Amino acid sequence: MALHPQVAAVLKATEELNLPDLNTQTPEAARAAAKERTAAAPRELDHVASIRDTVIPGPAGELPVRIYTPSDGTDHPLIVWFHGGGWVIGDLETEDPACRVISNSTDAVIVSIDYRLSPDVRFPEPVEDCYAGLVWAHKNAGELGADGSRIAVAGTSAGGNLSAAVALMARDRSGPGISHQVLFCPVIDHDFSTASYSANADGYMLSRDSMVWFWDHYIGPNGEGSHAYASPIRASDLSGLPATTIIAAEYDPLVDEAEAYAGALKAAGNDVTYTCYDGMIHGFNGAVGIYDDSRVALSEATARLKATFSR
Numbered sequence: 001m002a003l004h005p006q007v008a009a010v011l012k013a014t015e016e017l018n019l020p021d022l023n024t025q026t027p028e029a030a031r032a033a034a035k036e037r038t039a040a041a042p043r044e045l046d047h048v049a050s051i052r053d054t055v056i057p058g059p060a061g062e063l064p065v066r067i068y069t070p071s072d073g074t075d076h077p078l079i080v081w082f083h084g085g086g087w088v089i090g091d092l093e094t095e096d097p098a099c100r101v102i103s104n105s106t107d108a109v110i111v112s113i114d115y116r117l118s119p120d121v122r123f124p125e126p127v128e129d130c131y132a133g134l135v136w137a138h139k140n141a142g143e144l145g146a147d148g149s150r151i152a153v154a155g156t157s158a159g160g161n162l163s164a165a166v167a168l169m170a171r172d173r174s175g176p177g178i179s180h181q182v183l184f185c186p187v188i189d190h191d192f193s194t195a196s197y198s199a200n201a202d203g204y205m206l207s208r209d210s211m212v213w214f215w216d217h218y219i220g221p222n223g224e225g226s227h228a229y230a231s232p233i234r235a236s237d238l239s240g241l242p243a244t245t246i247i248a249a250e251y252d253p254l255v256d257e258a259e260a261y262a263g264a265l266k267a268a269g270n271d272v273t274y275t276c277y278d279g280m281i282h283g284f285n286g287a288v289g290i291y292d293d294s295r296v297a298l299s300e301a302t303a304r305l306k307a308t309f310s311r
Contacts, residue, residue, distance in 0.1 A: 001250060004279030006291050011205065011281075023213035027088050027119060034089040044289030046100040053092065056136045059128050060121075064114035066092045068103040069145060077108040077179075077309040078146035080134045082166075084157030084283060086187075086214030087118045087126055095156060097288035098298060102154070105302040106309065109146040111137045115162070119217040123230050126218070130162045131169050138176035150309045152180040152242070154301070156286055157206075157254075158214070160186025164232040164261070167241055178242040180308040182301045184285045185249055186258055188233045190215055190225030194256035204251040206282040211253055233261045238268035245273050245304040247297050249280035273304060 003011070022030055050069040055062040070076070079102065083094040092114050103110045115129035134153065141148030153163040160183035167181045192208060201208040219225050228235035244265055248258040255276060262274035277284065277293050285297040 001278035003251060003281075004291070004293065007251070007279060007281050007284070010290065011203070014205070021207070022210040023207075027117070027217060031089045031117070034085065035091070035093070038093050041287075042289060043097045043287075045097055046104055046288075048100050048103055056133065058116075058132050059125070060116070063116075063129055063133060064092065065133065066096070066099070066112040066114075067144065068099055068110040068112070070103045070107050070109075074142070074145045076144075076146045077106060077150040077152070077305070078137055078141055078144065078148065079103075079106070079108045079110045079152045079154055079305070080130075080137050080166075081110050081112040082115065082130050082153070082155035082159035082162040083112065084155060084159045084286070085117075086210070087123075087158045087218040088214055089117070090158075095159070095286050098156070098286045098294075101288060101295065101298045102302060102305075105299070106305050108152075108305070108309070109144050111144070119220065122220045123218050123223055123227070127162055127165045127169070127229050130166050131175070134166055134170065134176055134178075149177065151176055151178055152182065152305055152308070153178055154182035154184070156184040156186075156283055158187055160184055161188065161232070164188065165229040168228055168232060168235055171240055180243045180245070180305055181241070182245045182247070182305065183258070183261075184247050184297070184301075185252055185254055185282050186246065186261070187211075187254060188257040188261045189231045190219070191231075191257070196256040197253045200251050200253045200255070204253075204281045206253060208253055233257065233264055238264055238270070241265060241268070241270050243271040243304070243308050245301050246275075247285060247301065248274070248276040249282055249284050250276055250278050251280065252282040254282065275300060
């Protein structure tokens with residue numbers, strides 16, 4: 001299918017800005033530029049009853065978190081959210097619009113984790129931060145007004161990767177029971193040889209070169225890109241994982257690995273739904289107010305989450 005007109009308009013406007021390629025920048029410059037783009041984007045911010053920023057204990061010090069509470073009560077489901085940004089950029093603002101939508105539509109408390117970024121720290125430290133966030137949220141569910149037996153993890157891109165890794169870790173470590181994982185446009189494998197990496201290598205916001213840059217910063221020169229907690233599809237055993245919703249985009253270098261992971265999870269006996277949105281690009285789900293399909297994708301995720309939480 002051709003690019004959606006809304007996507008084509010954004011890509012054209014972005015091209016006219018003549019921004020430097022991400023992979024030519026330092027991590028510090030890329031983070032600053034990302035913050036500026038986030039602040040300038042015409043995003044829709046749904047009202048949530050309570051949003052507060054605080055800190056929680058992490059493996060190497062305090063971790064900033066943002067807690068979304070949609071309404072009064074003490075029996076909300078609980079979602080632990082990990083933002084995207086290739087493990088190198090991004091913060092609590094990155095997916096704030098999506099968190100607001102999901103919190104309201106599922107009536108769930110969301111704890112969004114501001115994990116440490118690479119290359120300041122490298123794999124596995126960011127994913128250990130995320131796992132610590134899950135453990136903290138589960139332990140403190142009552143104080144959050146949430147039900148610790150109904151927990152999901154979710155995130156976009158690198159956040160989807162971290163969600164998948166945390167689900168594996170929770171299973172392997174007999175940690176908190178996760179009911180559902182929602183993976184939006186996830187990074188699933190340290191492999192740049194797929195057909196979608198070639199077909200969508202450039203021109204669709206996220207490029208192949210940028211993904212190489214992200215991975216290089218995340219795992220470092222001697223990193224373990226094949227480790228299951230870095231590349232979840234390489235886990236020797238994918239059984240016994242939570243119900244899974246994977247949402248992908250047609251014009252995304254990562255679409256093939258997202259589809260492959262859905263197939264691998266299904267083959268291992270898990271409950272999986274996979275949807276690829278025609279005409280969309282990487283991370284479209286977070287562009288609330290920019291792409292109409294953003295809310296469609298978030299609604300799909302909401303329906304799956306609510307079905308799981310109601311069991």
